[in-house]
Amino acid sequence: MMLQATNVHKQFDGQDVLKGIDLTVNKGDVVAILGPSGSGKTTFLRCLNFLERADRGELIFDGERFDLHAATRQEIARIRKKTAFVFQNYNLFLNKTVLQNVTLGLTVGNGMKKQQANEIAVRALEKVGMAGKLSSYPSQLSGGQQQRVAIARGLVSNPEIIYFDEPTSALDPELIGEVLSVMRQLAQEGMTMLVVTHEMDFARNVSNKVLFMEGGNVIESGSSKAFFEHPTQERSQEFIRTILEARK
Amino acid sequence: MNERLWNILLDALPKLLRYGVEVTLPLTAISFLLALLIAVIVALIQYAQVKGLKQLCRFYVWIVRGTPLLVQLYLVFYGLPSVGVVIDAFPAAVLVFGFNEGAYMAETMRGALESVSRGQMEAGYCVGMSYLQIMGHVVLPQAFRTAFPALSNSLISMLKGTSMASTITVMEMFRQAQVINGRVYESLGLYGEVALIYLLFCTLLSWFQRLGERRLASYGGAVK
Numbered sequence: 366m367m368l369q370a371t372n373v374h375k376q377f378d379g380q381d382v383l384k385g386i387d388l389t390v391n392k393g394d395v396v397a398i399l400g401p402s403g404s405g406k407t408t409f410l411r412c413l414n415f416l417e418r419a420d421r422g423e424l425i426f427d428g429e430r431f432d433l434h435a436a437t438r439q440e441i442a443r444i445r446k447k448t449a450f451v452f453q454n455y456n457l458f459l460n461k462t463v464l465q466n467v468t469l470g471l472t473v474g475n476g477m478k479k480q481q482a483n484e485i486a487v488r489a490l491e492k493v494g495m496a497g498k499l500s501s502y503p504s505q506l507s508g509g510q511q512q513r514v515a516i517a518r519g520l521v522s523n524p525e526i527i528y529f530d531e532p533t534s535a536l537d538p539e540l541i542g543e544v545l546s547v548m549r550q551l552a553q554e555g556m557t558m559l560v561v562t563h564e565m566d567f568a569r570n571v572s573n574k575v576l577f578m579e580g581g582n583v584i585e586s587g588s589s590k591a592f593f594e595h596p597t598q599e600r601s602q603e604f605i606r607t608i609l610e611a612r613k
Numbered sequence: 614m615n616e617r618l619w620n621i622l623l624d625a626l627p628k629l630l631r632y633g634v635e636v637t638l639p640l641t642a643i644s645f646l647l648a649l650l651i652a653v654i655v656a657l658i659q660y661a662q663v664k665g666l667k668q669l670c671r672f673y674v675w676i677v678r679g680t681p682l683l684v685q686l687y688l689v690f691y692g693l694p695s696v697g698v699v700i701d702a703f704p705a706a707v708l709v710f711g712f713n714e715g716a717y718m719a720e721t722m723r724g725a726l727e728s729v730s731r732g733q734m735e736a737g738y739c740v741g742m743s744y745l746q747i748m749g750h751v752v753l754p755q756a757f758r759t760a761f762p763a764l765s766n767s768l769i770s771m772l773k774g775t776s777m778a779s780t781i782t783v784m785e786m787f788r789q790a791q792v793i794n795g796r797v798y799e800s801l802g803l804y805g806e807v808a809l810i811y812l813l814f815c816t817l818l819s820w821f822q823r824l825g826e827r828r829l830a831s832y833g834g835a836v837k
Contacts, residue, residue: 417734442741450739456732460754460832470740473750502832518740 366425367392367525367557368413373422373433382408382416383419385415390559390574394449395552397568397589398561401604402580406561407453407485409578413559414450415441427525446475449519453531455511457503457518463490464499465517482521486601489517493547509540513547520551528552529560545571564606568591577601618802625793625803633786633810640706640785641772646683647711648767651719655747659719661725679715681779685709690781706778714771719762726752739766757827765822769815776811786810 368390375383380595382405390396398406412419412433413601414480422433431440457466468485471477477485490496492514503511512532519527533541552558552571562568568575569588571574575592577585585592585601596602655670677685690705700708729752737747757764779788790807794800 367626414739416738436799445739446741448739450736452732454730454732456730458733458736458737458751460751460758462832469737473746474741474743499831504832515736518736522741543779 366390367427368559369425370413370433371425373412373425374408374420375405375407375412375417376420382581383412384585386422386578386581388529388576388583390557392525392557393555394574395556395558395560395572396574396576397572398559398578399563399568399604400584401460403580404578405581406576406578407530410530410559410561411588414445414448414528416450417477430502432492444569446522447525448525449522449527451512451515451519451529451532452529455503455508455515455535455536456509457515460505462502463495463506463514466503466514467521470518471521485521486517487524489520489594490514492520492550493517494543507540508536511544511546512536516547516551526559527558529562531561533562565605565612577604579604617643619738621793621797621799622802622806625790628682628811629786629789629795629807632784632789633814636783636785637772637787638814640710640778643766644707644710644714644775645771646676647707648713648715648718648771649764651711652722653753655715655719656722656726659723661744673712674716676721680836682709682713682774683706683780685713685778686781702778702781702783705781706733706775706783710771710774710778714767714774718760718767721760721767721833722756722768723764725756725763728759729755761826761829762822765825767819769818772814772818773811 366389368388372389373383373386374381379568386405386409388396388409391446398410400406407474408417409500412422413424415433415436419433424431424433424444425442431444443603458469461469462484464486468482471485472479473572487496487499490499492552493516494511495513498506498510498514500526503514503544506514511536514530515595516527532548533544536544542565545564546559548558548567558572559574560567575589576583577592577598579600585596585598592601593605597604614736617689643688655673656672662834684708688707689700689709690702693700733751733755734747737751775785776787779791782788784792789808790803798805805837
């Protein structure tokens with residue numbers, strides 16, 4: 366077991382956004398977190414990396430136990446060193462080149478020598494097909510290119526797990542494929558991934574587990590095969606049906 | 614133009630320029646650096662919501678923006694000695710100009726900091742940087758770029774404002790013009806001449822501003 370979150374609660378302005386979420390992720394799992402908008406899936410993901418502070422909840426990460434509400438700054442830094450986060454809006458550092466975006470966490474954050482960081486970064490950028498744009502600035506790239514750089518930025522710290530928060534939702538339709546194919550490649554290499562997404566094909570064919578959320582609750586979770594072929598809950602069935610119909 | 618006036622103006626030019634270069638420009642530069650330091654600190658305190666200090670910063674901005682620069686100069690130079698605080702004219706001017714423009718620039722910087730997307734901070738945390746590292750490498754540089762035109766305005770307005778130091782006996786360029794005029798009574802010519810020199814200085818600053826903006830534009834696009 367690589368990660369286990371238990372009973373995660375979160376309120377915004379007195380509104381319950383997460384009402385006790387549980388999730389277990391094993392090494393090599395690709396978990397798709399699905400659900401209609403407003404179901405709390407992004408908030409849940411952000412709580413796991415302390416971008417939001419949960420009101421309650423426990424996290425076991427890599428054999429260590431953390432309080433999602435009361436974790437200390439050191440504990441948070443320790444978790445973040447082992448994780449990477451890919452944002453919906455990429456959040457590349459706008460004043461840095463592609464190469465600098467990828468090396469900054471290594472050199473500044475972790476005190477690595479510049480030359481070594483550059484080598485690692487170039488390798489990661491080659492992997493996502495962005496090594497040809499080392500000195501471009503984010504504003505000179507398409508959304509798909511920016512997101513691939515963001516993935517490379519996450520890869521260089523050798524994370525145990527990568528969190529993806531709707532990584533393709535801000536992209537033009539024709540750019541979604543290039544990002545998904547990078548993610549598929551990572552999955553095939555055994556990277557552990559937790560992906561909030563609306564991409565049903567990805568959830569069905571790439572992820573091996575699904576967490577279906579609605580209204581701050583987990584409605585159904587299990588293998589993605591079972592979820593798509595034999596959903597047990599009425600809401601899941603309805604959700605899958607709506608998605609499939611929307612595509613026709 | 615008669616020959617006498619022409620000779621007076623020609624005679625005054627090197628003197629005025631000398632005081633411009635040796636006093637007005639350093640006074641502006643030092644005051645501006647002080648103002649910039651104050652502005653960044655005050656803006657960061659407000660941006661980071663440091664309790665207690667934040668109220669102090671609001672208070673400072675409130676006082677400084679709500680009172681005239683000339684009155685502040687008089688208070689510090691002529692007023693403070695009566696409570697035992699005696700500051701020489703030049704440092705007094707630096708302090709007043711620095712703290713005065715610093716208040717306006719703090720507001721500029723605060724707005725610029727707030728215009729930097731919070732996602733930049735989050736991304737920095739997620740790649741293992743600390744708050745200060747992210748501020749130093751990502752957020753502040755972007756904020757400076759946004760603030761650059763407004764800060765340049767402040768610099769230009771400060772350069773002209775240093776002429777007010779003449780009222781607290783600082784022998785700077787305008788004061789020198791007054792002194793010369795006291796001997797020869799050619800107000801229109803001499804004050805016109807000194808105005809042209811200020812115009813020249815400000816024009817040079819505007820060029821530098823444009824140059825700086827072009828350099829800062831290297832990473833292109835709008836700051837989100």
